Amino acid sequence: MEIKILGCYGNSVKNFRTTAYLINESLLLDAGTVTEPLDHKQLKKIKHILISHTHLDHIKDLVFLVDELVMMGEFNIDLISVKQILEIISGNLFNNRLWPDFTVIPSEKNAIIKLREIELEKYTEINGITVKPVLMTHTVYTVGYVIKEGNKGFMFTSDTGPTKRFWEVAQEEEGIEFIIADVSFPNRLESLAKLSGHMTLSMLLDHLDRYGLGKMPIYINHIKPIFLDEIFSELSLSKRTNIKPLEQGSQITL
Numbered sequence: 571m572e573i574k575i576l577g578c579y580g581n582s583v584k585n586f587r588t589t590a591y592l593i594n595e596s597l598l599l600d601a602g603t604v605t606e607p608l609d610h611k612q613l614k615k616i617k618h619i620l621i622s623h624t625h626l627d628h629i630k631d632l633v634f635l636v637d638e639l640v641m642m643g644e645f646n647i648d649l650i651s652v653k654q655i656l657e658i659i660s661g662n663l664f665n666n667r668l669w670p671d672f673t674v675i676p677s678e679k680n681a682i683i684k685l686r687e688i689e690l691e692k693y694t695e696i697n698g699i700t701v702k703p704v705l706m707t708h709t710v711y712t713v714g715y716v717i718k719e720g721n722k723g724f725m726f727t728s729d730t731g732p733t734k735r736f737w738e739v740a741q742e743e744e745g746i747e748f749i750i751a752d753v754s755f756p757n758r759l760e761s762l763a764k765l766s767g768h769m770t771l772s773m774l775l776d777h778l779d780r781y782g783l784g785k786m787p788i789y790i791n792h793i794k795p796i797f798l799d800e801i802f803s804e805l806s807l808s809k810r811t812n813i814k815p816l817e818q819g820s821q822i823t824l
């Protein structure tokens with residue numbers, strides 16, 4: 571499995587882009603950043619988009635992507651998530667007010683976007699990749715994911731505050747090589763992190779230790795760019811060499 575990190579930050583400022591990971595060139599995990607980093611040839615290869623939740627920093631480039639696909643004469647993209655999340659997108663984004671309803675354009679049968687529902691904690695296969703959504707604890711309905719190809723893969727917390735189920739699944743699930751985890755704020759802003767459904771590094775360390783995952787390789791993501799230096803220095807003080815910041819523009823091969 572090949573994972574390209576198109577964007578991995580908690581806000582879009584200067585050159586920092588928001589969450590989007592391109593898996594094996596055709597499966598996009600979240601759509602915070604799509605049309606800026608990818609050219610037409612790469613956009614054409616995207617066939618499935620898996621969504622973690624409906625906050626704009628995770629879905630905003632959906633609107634530019636579908637517009638571009640129409641202009642390129644490309645059709646049929648599957649927008650995949652659990653029912654609750656797809657309903658928010660169709661009711662609030664592709665509703666002919668904020669953006670045209672591309673789920674019925676040019677026709678219902680041949681629409682640009684097809685909504686594909688998957689079920690919480692059930693495995694679904696998408697073009698050779700197996701995905702399993704797990705309910706997280708955020709300010710809107712949010713799922714994290716187990717993502718596997720064959721018998722190995724990774725997990726993604728998406729945006730989350732303190733939560734239980736995800737970490738239990740991380741304990742049980744076989745073949746998990748790393749976890750991409752939310753660390754949005756520095757330790758001094760723990761109350762803001764909890765209020766906004768996010769994590770600090772010390773909150774993450776607590777969870778990892780509590781669930782026996784202290785040695786699991788971790789990539790932290792969703793750092794608010796303004797706190798980058800502060801969180802990096804907390805990370806180096808922690809001396810946890812298994813935890814690294816995810817880097818925009820990098821690629822992970824499994």
Ligand SMILES: [Zn+2]
Binds near residue numbers: 623
């Ligand atoms: Zn969010």
Ligand SMILES: [Zn+2]
Binds near residue numbers: 580628
């Ligand atoms: Zn976010």
